[in-house]
Amino acid sequence: MFESPSRHADPDAPIRATDNDAAIARLSAVQKGYLTDPYITALVPRAHLQQPRPPLINIGTYLRARGIDDLLENWFRLAGEHRVQIVSLGAGSDTRFWRLANGPYAGQLQRYIEIDFAENTSRKAMSIRKSRVLSATLGSPDAVSVGGGGTTLRAPVYNLLPVDLRTPPATALTSLLGSGDEPLLSPTLPTLLLFECVLAYMTPVASNALIQWFVDYFAAPGGGLLGGVVYEMFKLNDAFGRVMLNNLKSRNVSLPGAESYPDLASLSRRFLNRGFTTAQALTLREIRRRYIEPQELQRLSRLELLDEVEELELVLDHYAISWGVKFPESCTITLNHISTVILNLALSADELRYK
Numbered sequence: 001m002f003e004s005p006s007r008h009a010d011p012d013a014p015i016r017a018t019d020n021d022a023a024i025a026r027l028s029a030v031q032k033g034y035l036t037d038p039y040i041t042a043l044v045p046r047a048h049l050q051q052p053r054p055p056l057i058n059i060g061t062y063l064r065a066r067g068i069d070d071l072l073e074n075w076f077r078l079a080g081e082h083r084v085q086i087v088s089l090g091a092g093s094d095t096r097f098w099r100l101a102n103g104p105y106a107g108q109l110q111r112y113i114e115i116d117f118a119e120n121t122s123r124k125a126m127s128i129r130k131s132r133v134l135s136a137t138l139g140s141p142d143a144v145s146v147g148g149g150g151t152t153l154r155a156p157v158y159n160l161l162p163v164d165l166r167t168p169p170a171t172a173l174t175s176l177l178g179s180g181d182e183p184l185l186s187p188t189l190p191t192l193l194l195f196e197c198v199l200a201y202m203t204p205v206a207s208n209a210l211i212q213w214f215v216d217y218f219a220a221p222g223g224g225l226l227g228g229v230v231y232e233m234f235k236l237n238d239a240f241g242r243v244m245l246n247n248l249k250s251r252n253v254s255l256p257g258a259e260s261y262p263d264l265a266s267l268s269r270r271f272l273n274r275g276f277t278t279a280q281a282l283t284l285r286e287i288r289r290r291y292i293e294p295q296e297l298q299r300l301s302r303l304e305l306l307d308e309v310e311e312l313e314l315v316l317d318h319y320a321i322s323w324g325v326k327f328p329e330s331c332t333i334t335l336n337h338i339s340t341v342i343l344n345l346a347l348s349a350d351e352l353r354y355k
Helices: 013-031 055-079 096-101 118-130 132-138 204-217 239-249 264-272 284-290 294-301 309-316
Strands: 084-089 109-116 145-147 152-154 158-162 191-196 226-233 278-283 319-326 331-335 349-354
Touching: 013 055, 013 118, 055 084, 055 096, 055 191, 055 226, 055 284, 055 309, 055 319, 084 096, 096 109, 096 132, 109 118, 118 132, 118 152, 118 158, 191 204, 204 226, 204 264, 226 264, 264 278, 264 319, 278 284, 284 309, 284 319
Parallel strands: 084 109, 084 191, 109 158, 191 226
Antiparallel strands: 145 152, 152 158, 226 319, 278 319, 331 349
16 A cells, blocks of 8 residues: 655654744845845745735744844953854854844854754755855855755855754764864854754753753863853743644644743743853843834834734743853953843943953
């Protein structure tokens, strides 16, 4: 008898498909005027044929981008005169490298590493090579190489690497990032980890091991400042959260990592339990209400008519940005107080220096 194709279906395909959803959502937010991103079109297949997303999705995409971008900017400020490394885990079709490399902090960016499923990195590497705009930012063609059957792309600053992040990091990451006399990821430079909609798809054991690998990597004498930013859905144990879960299940998407994080405090503890100095979390709802300037809110309100205000509030209350900072032992800090204000990673330090 013939076997059902579903018996041999790729179980990770629905997870990878969520990246396409996010890319199209960002494209929609750009087309509607919420965001500026001249690079996203090159990473969305048939971008000119994509239909705009509803206002609710456009607003959520804007708040996600605004929150993470502001945190990133403050990370560069916190690093001071030091050069900075960024590791984006589960990067998908993100354009942040190109926006940074063509922005005011380009000269401070030492390394930008993107890690994702091989299927995603292969597609992205191909899109980069096809785009003159994306390719030009990488540097001289002689300094750019593609390997791993098209799944790996390496340039002086930008590196795209295929890894299943659920595998033990000692196996998956050590040889890629930390081997040799001059490892790809320096353990001494300020380094920010980005996790956008990735940890929820992993078991807590796997995600904790992943974060712990980076903590240990930067814990050696002379280790650099380490930060982490996580964006994901949470609080899925209430009525609206269960609706969200059921919608995902209908697409064969499960979230094994979401149950352990039912509130904002648990999102902060993810960092604190791994030895981070400080951590905080805020919902997109709080960011919209408390941290977006009134004039910017007015601008956004003129872009589209929003009818589903109550639904928007519910959705935004189930997505959060959390972040943490781990200062190295070699760093001397004098503090008047610890600031836990959104979009300020810097701990309001009077003095911050590396020995």
